[in-house]
Amino acid sequence: MNSENPNPTKTTAIETVRAQLRDQILNFDLPPGTRLHVDNLRLKFDVSTATMREALSRLLIDNLVTTERQRGFWVRELSLEDFRSISEARKIIEIGALRSSLDNRDDNWEGDIFAAYRKLKLIEDRLLSKQDLTLTSEWHLRNREFHDCLVQNCRNPWLIDFRRLLHQHSDRYHRLVLKDNRKHRDVSQEHADIFESAIDGNVERCVVLVENHIDTTVDLISNRLLQWSDQQPQ
Numbered sequence: 001m002n003s004e005n006p007n008p009t010k011t012t013a014i015e016t017v018r019a020q021l022r023d024q025i026l027n028f029d030l031p032p033g034t035r036l037h038v039d040n041l042r043l044k045f046d047v048s049t050a051t052m053r054e055a056l057s058r059l060l061i062d063n064l065v066t067t068e069r070q071r072g073f074w075v076r077e078l079s080l081e082d083f084r085s086i087s088e089a090r091k092i093i094e095i096g097a098l099r100s101s102l103d104n105r106d107d108n109w110e111g112d113i114f115a116a117y118r119k120l121k122l123i124e125d126r127l128l129s130k131q132d133l134t135l136t137s138e139w140h141l142r143n144r145e146f147h148d149c150l151v152q153n154c155r156n157p158w159l160i161d162f163r164r165l166l167h168q169h170s171d172r173y174h175r176l177v178l179k180d181n182r183k184h185r186d187v188s189q190e191h192a193d194i195f196e197s198a199i200d201g202n203v204e205r206c207v208v209l210v211e212n213h214i215d216t217t218v219d220l221i222s223n224r225l226l227q228w229s230d231q232q233p234q
Contacts (some may be wrong), residue, residue, distance in 0.1 A: 013051050014055050014058070017041075020045070021056075022041075022059060022062065025065075032076065035074050036072065036074060036075065040057075059073075063169065064169075070074045078176065080222060083170075093162050093166060095210065097163050099155070100156055101151045101152060101153040102153075102206060104153040104154070113146075113150065116148075117191065120146045124140055140174070144184070146191065146195075174221065190216075191215050195218065201231050
């Protein structure tokens, strides 16, 4: 008898609902502040009340959903203060993971970072001549892969787990302001400098470049978040 997972079907249903709701929240199909009615969602996903409540409870742990006693569940609101707090924590964790990863460079890491950077540069070169939403979405995926590769040799699993959680929350804000920002910065050059310093093993220079890279992104998103807040109904 498997005492660790007595009902795998129910567990799978919970995770399926959780994953679908998570994607809807991150993609703003469920906007910030939306009330999540358990009965309505239960019927929509064709699951039991217990399954739906458990899925929502797991999203509470992810901090994508909030609740008030006896009053139900809501999609977590966005705010400038929240974004800056996430970004401050993300910067600390990112730099810690980066230092650990660069201290543990090996041939596999170098091969992966070369490949990730090459794919990122290809999409950035295309974006210089053609503005396309599909290309922009693909750029965000490749940008994430590049930064993930930079820290993949981090030997501290806690740093990796915290980094993943913080990036998930930061991604909500990035998607909110998913626009071309090439007028404000030369992202391609920033990535080239980060890549070269990482390959050269210049840890301190790479750390400074990544810190500046994050700070510039935070400033741009903060400004756009203020504009978005001003446009929301009072």
